[in-house]
Amino acid sequence: MSFRLPRISILIVVCLSFVLTIHAQFLRDGINWTKDGNGYYSIEDGVVDRTDIKTSAKKVIISKEQLTPDGSNVPLNVERITFYDDNLALIYTNTAKVWRYHTRGDYWILNIAEHKLTQLGKTLPSQSLMFAKISPDGKNAAYVSLHNLYTEDIASGKIIQLTFDGTRKFINGTFDWVYEEELGCRDGFRWSPDGTKIAFWQVDGTKNRDYYMLNTTDSVYSRVIPVEYPKAGEAPSPVHIGAITISNASIQWMNIEGDPSQHYLPCMEWADNNTLVVQQLNRKQQESKLIYCNVSNGNSTVFYTEHDDAWIDIKTFWNDEDPSGWYWINNGNGFIWVSEKDGWRHIYKVSRDGKKEILLTNGKYDIANIKCIDETTGDIYFMASPDNATQLYLYRAKLDGKGAAVLVTPSGLQGMNQYDISPNGKFGLRTFSNYQTPEVKEWVSLPDHTSIDASNSIANTMQVDKSINVEYTKVTTEDGVTIDAWINKPTNFDSTKKYPVVFYVYGEPWASTVNDSYGDQQNFLYGGNMSGDGYIQVGVDNRGTPSLKGAAWRKAISKKIGIINIRDMAMAAKELLKRPYLDTSRVAVWGWSGGGSSTLSLMFQYPQIFKTGISIAALTNLLYYDNVYEERYMGLPEENKDDYINGSPVTYAKNLIGNLLYIHGSGDDNVQFDNAEALLNELVKYNKQFQFMEYPNRTHNINEGPGTVKHLVTLYTNYLRANCPPGAK
Numbered sequence: 170m171s172f173r174l175p176r177i178s179i180l181i182v183v184c185l186s187f188v189l190t191i192h193a194q195f196l197r198d199g200i201n202w203t204k205d206g207n208g209y210y211s212i213e214d215g216v217v218d219r220t221d222i223k224t225s226a227k228k229v230i231i232s233k234e235q236l237t238p239d240g241s242n243v244p245l246n247v248e249r250i251t252f253y254d255d256n257l258a259l260i261y262t263n264t265a266k267v268w269r270y271h272t273r274g275d276y277w278i279l280n281i282a283e284h285k286l287t288q289l290g291k292t293l294p295s296q297s298l299m300f301a302k303i304s305p306d307g308k309n310a311a312y313v314s315l316h317n318l319y320t321e322d323i324a325s326g327k328i329i330q331l332t333f334d335g336t337r338k339f340i341n342g343t344f345d346w347v348y349e350e351e352l353g354c355r356d357g358f359r360w361s362p363d364g365t366k367i368a369f370w371q372v373d374g375t376k377n378r379d380y381y382m383l384n385t386t387d388s389v390y391s392r393v394i395p396v397e398y399p400k401a402g403e404a405p406s407p408v409h410i411g412a413i414t415i416s417n418a419s420i421q422w423m424n425i426e427g428d429p430s431q432h433y434l435p436c437m438e439w440a441d442n443n444t445l446v447v448q449q450l451n452r453k454q455q456e457s458k459l460i461y462c463n464v465s466n467g468n469s470t471v472f473y474t475e476h477d478d479a480w481i482d483i484k485t486f487w488n489d490e491d492p493s494g495w496y497w498i499n500n501g502n503g504f505i506w507v508s509e510k511d512g513w514r515h516i517y518k519v520s521r522d523g524k525k526e527i528l529l530t531n532g533k534y535d536i537a538n539i540k541c542i543d544e545t546t547g548d549i550y551f552m553a554s555p556d557n558a559t560q561l562y563l564y565r566a567k568l569d570g571k572g573a574a575v576l577v578t579p580s581g582l583q584g585m586n587q588y589d590i591s592p593n594g595k596f597g598l599r600t601f602s603n604y605q606t607p608e609v610k611e612w613v614s615l616p617d618h619t620s621i622d623a624s625n626s627i628a629n630t631m632q633v634d635k636s637i638n639v640e641y642t643k644v645t646t647e648d649g650v651t652i653d654a655w656i657n658k659p660t661n662f663d664s665t666k667k668y669p670v671v672f673y674v675y676g677e678p679w680a681s682t683v684n685d686s687y688g689d690q691q692n693f694l695y696g697g698n699m700s701g702d703g704y705i706q707v708g709v710d711n712r713g714t715p716s717l718k719g720a721a722w723r724k725a726i727s728k729k730i731g732i733i734n735i736r737d738m739a740m741a742a743k744e745l746l747k748r749p750y751l752d753t754s755r756v757a758v759w760g761w762s763g764g765g766s767s768t769l770s771l772m773f774q775y776p777q778i779f780k781t782g783i784s785i786a787a788l789t790n791l792l793y794y795d796n797v798y799e800e801r802y803m804g805l806p807e808e809n810k811d812d813y814i815n816g817s818p819v820t821y822a823k824n825l826i827g828n829l830l831y832i833h834g835s836g837d838d839n840v841q842f843d844n845a846e847a848l849l850n851e852l853v854k855y856n857k858q859f860q861f862m863e864y865p866n867r868t869h870n871i872n873e874g875p876g877t878v879k880h881l882v883t884l885y886t887n888y889l890r891a892n893c894p895p896g897a898k
Contacts, residue, residue: 245286340370343355353435365415366442368413412445445462446461446495448460506519512721515531552564564577605635655689659705664749667752667897763788
């Protein structure tokens, strides 16, 4: 989402040879739990196994033969498998990307007992189905194809088209570019609990202008690639929610108050067979309303409202970047919600009518995300780190709100912990790493957090890389702001000598760079060993990054992107550079995407500190990015355009003094190529000399095509070594 994610760039570049296939232990969407939560499904060598967590015993559930269609001798290359029950499975294969993720492909239904494998949507174009789901009664499947919704009778194969007006810009059952990128919305329909209706989103992007990308590499004639892309200042695409009655294909539209071109509907789920619950955000994303909609007549009622002078984070931000689902409890008479209303990201239990709420995580700390709700024991599990925002641990609180939250992760191993917890709350897969410990996993029982297999516990399998010499520290700037930082010192470090320093930055509200996890302190674009070559590497996290330091920290950047984050990073650098072993004449900075923007701003606004910059895929003009992201953090351009101008790197390009390498892919649909051209024009205007590399038709990741990554690594490395020479002096 959005133009942040330096961590994804790391994974893309470092793990190019790693393909997420069915031959991994776990499937693409994480652990594929069994219905009872006591085991999980996996696919190895084309066979679907079920593993009992407690005993590690494996049982073959589906053979290669069962996955082989009639008339073929090759089994399906399964990307994902979903079990309706022990006998009925939905298989996803032959997938294709829609912008970021493989959300389009083919679906098959497997009747395990009858060894019957049937393709869904056989009369529709190959590789066109999206988000297929079996109905709760197991009789039908529903899916999207070519922007329209369909149902299919599983027994007979009869297909019924439910919507007929879908086009590239008028979308049923899924979303446009910006809803996917910034709100995490992809799967755009839901079966009712009784299987008689389907609720769905309809996105009207017909009034949104296209950004035209130009493909000049795949033919002797160029080809225009239109992207329906609402830039900052453009009104949102109107979005409507309808409920289709399957028996007669009639649609009842929900009457949600307000101008649909001035709000967003990022969350929608069923509350019961006749009621939907919908979240509405106003365009500035400062007001959230939870609404009940009656699917029989479309009437709606607001029952829970929240305001914030900066912005309100939706479920995507505290549900592992997934806005789907709803945390119903007490048989639907209440639900779990997360809010920053008291200045911290906390969990609340809310009555169904929204009139009563209980704070479950009381204290001056943030939760990161919710991992499991176990009503049988009255517990809710969540991730947090009250004492160190660079780390993460599992906690447990009571659903009645009584007592303080309890640390579940054992003390002793400090760093980043992640958990996948079984639906029954009895088991968890713990993943641990820190700056010296490569990622390692173990199965644990809960709530006691005992390793199920002691011989394969983290304590017995972890390996510490003592060659890594990283210091975690806090820096207090001259503005009185205390900032987390790490310093990765070179091999054979000698504090009496001076070393070149390379800052790795991001700085935007979508990611942090200072995390106590393995590999985050390494430069994934450097062709060699930076520590061995004698570079000191530094990361800092400014105000506005999503660190678990309270809402005031995160939202200090409101209307000040490009100003407050840049000053925080520069002042932290200024303070760190007082250390005698840091060579102030050899200071480089680099970043990708939002980090590329920060790199430019640091080079232009603080040229006396930063002498060399490498900026990749950067947003150079805040007015060029999409409306959901920019208006959330910067407000509406028609109301405060000066903030956009003052926060844009291009505004300060005339101040360039040092060495600048700017890199962009011309096929970037996210941070589009007009950003590069705007910057180039401004630098040319002021006769500022720089180096520029365009990667033809490459996307935001700049990893497509033979030789691309190697070329990028070589370019980056050579430029850094030439302009910020390595080694101690």
